[in-house]
Amino acid sequence: MGAHERGQEDTVRIFAPMAIAAYQMLGPLDVDQHYDLGRIAALAGDEPLARAQADTILAAKPTHLLGLILAANAAHLRKDASAERDFHRRLVAAAPAERAKRLGEYITHENDITIALDLAGRSSR
DSSP states (O other): OHHHHTTOHHHHHHHHHHHHHHHHTSOSOOHHHHHHHHHHHHHTTOHHHHHHHHHHHHHHOTTOHHHHHHHHHHHHHTTOHHHHHHHHHHHHHHHHHHHHTOOHHHHHTHHHHHHHHHHHHHHTO
């Protein structure tokens, strides 16, 4: 994730498969780990894996902000603008109540949530 934030896409392409394999060896993942795996997959261009992680999160918690963010990212990767807009709409609608829960994964990924909400707000204009 740090390499991506620094614009080092070659590093992302080299290390993403190793990071994905490491997460897949962990066994049962919690929501935060599903999100991390999905973000790495999305950055590596692996839409099916990113979408699967989003689906797993949303199957358990349909308004979970990290699941909605991942689902929007996966829709963007597959160039499904309608689905991306729908996930952005759901994200904006769910954000006040979900953020009030102060879940650990929301605190850890506060920056991702803020960026996604900003993007969702801009895309709805």
